[in-house]
Amino acid sequence: MANETVVRFGILGCAQISIKLCKSISKALNATLVAISSRSLEKAKVFAAEQGLPDTVRVYGSYEAVVEDENVDAVYIPLPPALHVTWAVKAVERGKHVLLEKPVAMNVAELDQILEACEANGVQFMDGTMWLHHPRTTKMKEALCDEQRFGQLKLIHSCMTYNPGPEFLKNSIRMKPDLDGLGALGDIGWYSIQSILWAVNYELPKSVLAFPKSTFNEEGVIISCGSSLHWEDGKCATFHCSFLTYVTFDVTILGTKGSLRLHDLTLPFEESFGYGTFSESSEIDYGNIESGRWCPKPNEHVVETEFCQDVWMVKEFVDLVGKVKSLKMKPDKKWGVKSKKVQIVLDAVKESIQRGYQSVEIMMN
Amino acid sequence: MANETVVRFGILGCAQISIKLCKSISKALNATLVAISSRSLEKAKVFAAEQGLPDTVRVYGSYEAVVEDENVDAVYIPLPPALHVTWAVKAVERGKHVLLEKPVAMNVAELDQILEACEANGVQFMDGTMWLHHPRTTKMKEALCDEQRFGQLKLIHSCMTYNPGPEFLKNSIRMKPDLDGLGALGDIGWYSIQSILWAVNYELPKSVLAFPKSTFNEEGVIISCGSSLHWEDGKCATFHCSFLTYVTFDVTILGTKGSLRLHDLTLPFEESFGYGTFSESSEIDYGNIESGRWCPKPNEHVVETEFCQDVWMVKEFVDLVGKVKSLKMKPDKKWGVKSKKVQIVLDAVKESIQRGYQSVEIMMN
Numbered sequence: 001m002a003n004e005t006v007v008r009f010g011i012l013g014c015a016q017i018s019i020k021l022c023k024s025i026s027k028a029l030n031a032t033l034v035a036i037s038s039r040s041l042e043k044a045k046v047f048a049a050e051q052g053l054p055d056t057v058r059v060y061g062s063y064e065a066v067v068e069d070e071n072v073d074a075v076y077i078p079l080p081p082a083l084h085v086t087w088a089v090k091a092v093e094r095g096k097h098v099l100l101e102k103p104v105a106m107n108v109a110e111l112d113q114i115l116e117a118c119e120a121n122g123v124q125f126m127d128g129t130m131w132l133h134h135p136r137t138t139k140m141k142e143a144l145c146d147e148q149r150f151g152q153l154k155l156i157h158s159c160m161t162y163n164p165g166p167e168f169l170k171n172s173i174r175m176k177p178d179l180d181g182l183g184a185l186g187d188i189g190w191y192s193i194q195s196i197l198w199a200v201n202y203e204l205p206k207s208v209l210a211f212p213k214s215t216f217n218e219e220g221v222i223i224s225c226g227s228s229l230h231w232e233d234g235k236c237a238t239f240h241c242s243f244l245t246y247v248t249f250d251v252t253i254l255g256t257k258g259s260l261r262l263h264d265l266t267l268p269f270e271e272s273f274g275y276g277t278f279s280e281s282s283e284i285d286y287g288n289i290e291s292g293r294w295c296p297k298p299n300e301h302v303v304e305t306e307f308c309q310d311v312w313m314v315k316e317f318v319d320l321v322g323k324v325k326s327l328k329m330k331p332d333k334k335w336g337v338k339s340k341k342v343q344i345v346l347d348a349v350k351e352s353i354q355r356g357y358q359s360v361e362i363m364m365n
Numbered sequence: 366m367a368n369e370t371v372v373r374f375g376i377l378g379c380a381q382i383s384i385k386l387c388k389s390i391s392k393a394l395n396a397t398l399v400a401i402s403s404r405s406l407e408k409a410k411v412f413a414a415e416q417g418l419p420d421t422v423r424v425y426g427s428y429e430a431v432v433e434d435e436n437v438d439a440v441y442i443p444l445p446p447a448l449h450v451t452w453a454v455k456a457v458e459r460g461k462h463v464l465l466e467k468p469v470a471m472n473v474a475e476l477d478q479i480l481e482a483c484e485a486n487g488v489q490f491m492d493g494t495m496w497l498h499h500p501r502t503t504k505m506k507e508a509l510c511d512e513q514r515f516g517q518l519k520l521i522h523s524c525m526t527y528n529p530g531p532e533f534l535k536n537s538i539r540m541k542p543d544l545d546g547l548g549a550l551g552d553i554g555w556y557s558i559q560s561i562l563w564a565v566n567y568e569l570p571k572s573v574l575a576f577p578k579s580t581f582n583e584e585g586v587i588i589s590c591g592s593s594l595h596w597e598d599g600k601c602a603t604f605h606c607s608f609l610t611y612v613t614f615d616v617t618i619l620g621t622k623g624s625l626r627l628h629d630l631t632l633p634f635e636e637s638f639g640y641g642t643f644s645e646s647s648e649i650d651y652g653n654i655e656s657g658r659w660c661p662k663p664n665e666h667v668v669e670t671e672f673c674q675d676v677w678m679v680k681e682f683v684d685l686v687g688k689v690k691s692l693k694m695k696p697d698k699k700w701g702v703k704s705k706k707v708q709i710v711l712d713a714v715k716e717s718i719q720r721g722y723q724s725v726e727i728m729m730n
Contacts, residue, residue, distance in 0.1 A: 151611070154589075154607065154609055154610040155524070155526070155605055155607065155610055157522060157524060157603075157605070159520070159522060159617065159619070161520070161619060163621055163622070207577070209576070209577055211574070211593045211595075211601060211603070212572070212574055212593070212595055212724060213595050213599065213601065215599060224519075224599075226593070226601065226603070228576045228577070228591070228593075230576075230577055230578050234578065234580060234589075236576060236578065236591065236605070238522075238576070238591070238603055238605070240520055240522070240601070240603070242519065242520065242619075244519055244621065245519040245520055245619040245620060245621055245624075246516070246619055246620055246621060246622055246623050246624050246646070246647065247624075247646075248617070248619055248624055250617060250626075252524065252613070252615060254524070254526060254607075254610040254611055254613055255610065255611055256528055256609065256610055256611060257528070257611055258611050259610075259611050259612075259613055261615075261628070263626070263663065264662075269661075269662040270662070281611070281612075282611065296634075297629075297634040297635070298628065359577065
């Protein structure tokens with residue numbers, strides 16, 4: 001691509017995850033970091049120094065400054081979710097393309113504001129979920145789509161947990177109702193719901209029923225919850241998300257003829273060695289179930305990858321932005337549609353919890 | 366042990382699983398098969414010939430004959446669950462010790478009849494669940510009890526499925542309300558509930574809530590269902606059981622500090638090679654979560670075993686029966702207590718389904 005298609009990134013906020021994105025941007029072709037910001041100029045300077053950012057990267061003491069910077073094409077927004085709608089819309093209205101951390105918004109109404117602003121201003125939207133962009137994810141989808149091997153999808157279970165400890169539960173922005181309010185459901189529950197919808201090609205469930213007895217912190221933010229999801233054709237999914245148990249990123253997908261599992265959805269165990277794995281099993285002789293030779297050990301599939309998944313994400317975003325920027329193509333709406341479906345289900349789970357664990361129907365439109 | 370402590374087995378019914386038990390009995394010390402039966406003498410003779418049973422094994426054309434045989438110390442009952450209470454009680458009243466296939470009864474009331482008969486007649490009861498007796502199970506329990514490694518138990522998920530096909534769903538005894546009626550819930554759901562209760566040291570949950578939309582066959586027998594289980598202290602478990610998806614025997618147990626998983630609960634993949642495995646993970650540096658070095662790949666633990674789990678089960682049963690028979694000790698009630706707790710939860714799940722997926726409280730007594 002010609003030089004003019006290089007996408008110039010600004011980052012709003014020096015969050016922990018911003019460290020990773022600085023590296024991802026530096027590794028992706030046709031991407032360059034040109035600005036970072038924090039509410040405190042001092043904090044932004046320390047971040048720039050610690051990350052060894054080149055002098056060409058402008059360091060700002062306000063998010064506003066990045067949004068106003070005419071040399072910024074696209075912003076990465078890792079701010080607390082409650083601030084997403086404000087800053088995403090501000091950026092979009094200045095013509096910036098947006099790579100927005102998950103959970104993308106506090107609810108669907110806020111996300112609609114963001115997506116409508118993107119539409120009105122002709123800019124690209126993508127949420128910051130990395131695993132969707134790993135080559136492993138493509139290979140898994142191929143396995144699920146293989147009717148001979150996998151059959152018809154029936155059950156999905158996803159469990160996303162980690163245990164950041166009492167200090168986090170008390171003081172993290174993920175635990176403050178004015179900054180996040182979605183807690184574990186928004187943070188890791190996002191991955192659970194997303195993995196489930198990804199598996200069913202983003203077909204929305206008909207209803208959602210949260211498990212009784214979610215756990216909340218003193219300010220009423222979700223620390224731990226779970227839900228079942230139900231489709232008209234009998235497909236069923238369940239998920240748990242929790243800040244109270246040891247780290248787990250499991251997804252199990254069962255079809256009539258095969259199964260697919262992974263235990264490291266969000267960050268592949270072996271990504272730093274250049275690959276990701278998943279296990280898959282099929283073809284069994286049911287006649288032998290009770291004689292004990294019934295079940296083949298799952299096959300481990302190794303998917304090599306040239307880049308880590310965060311780099312793949314940036315590359316995909318940069319490609320889409322490049323098409324808008326230099327080829328004057330329309331932004332691709334598919335990522336916004338996918339994010340919205342995750343948010344719709346997330347909202348329904350939250351509503352089910354708030355309504356005392358009643359079933360919530362999801363409206364199709 | 367002296368020769369007189371040999372336990373002489375009779376088998377009621379030439380089911381597929383009886384083939385396995387004939388072999389287990391032949392491999393266990395101090396156990397010998399002395400009688401088999403079927404409702405049809407012809408069928409019993411064919412079974413004896415096909416399995417190459419020695420001439421010393423008496424072959425009967427009725428279950429009654431085994432129960433009346435004075436040379437039988439203990440019976441193995443793999444009959445359809447609806448027949449368990451009748452034949453278990455008959456056998457127990459003739460002084461036979463009972464190894465009873467799961468699900469042990471159609472409901473707790475029936476199981477109580479069986480257990481009361483065992484108590485009154487001084488005979489040993491054990492259900493026919495094999496996995497509980499594998500040395501791997503002991504090792505897993507040690508891992509779960511290690512406070513430093515596993516912490517406090519928080520979440521359990523168990524998924525037990527297989528897909529025996531339309532012929533089975535129509536004609537299997539597991540699909541006939543008069544013979545079974547518990548369907549997938551009694552067959553593989555038994556394992557799910559048992560694995561969950563085993564993990565929590567058989568502490569009964571406070572409530573049970575079946576997932577909406579179980580699947581039934583034309584005669585109203587459960588083909589597929591699931592449930593969440595809830596304890597007073599916030600522990601939560603979920604399970605799926607289904608005759609509609611590819612074979613899966615997964616259990617995932619999450620604590621505050623560690624996790625434990627296996628994908629072959631009921632029949633270890635590698636049992637025929639003399640071992641079973643489970644994976645376990647703990648010790649993580651949460652500071653590195655977002656930099657991508659957060660999660661250690663689970664460790665695979667290999668547990669060697671001299672015998673397959675079915676042989677271990679028979680050995681355990683024979684040891685207990687031997688103590689009653691030759692040492693005149695009282696029967697050990699622990700296996701009856703464990704089976705009853707599984708049945709209590711199973712009944713509650715069935716009740717939740719029957720009551721339109723309402724929460725069912727479990728009475729403690």
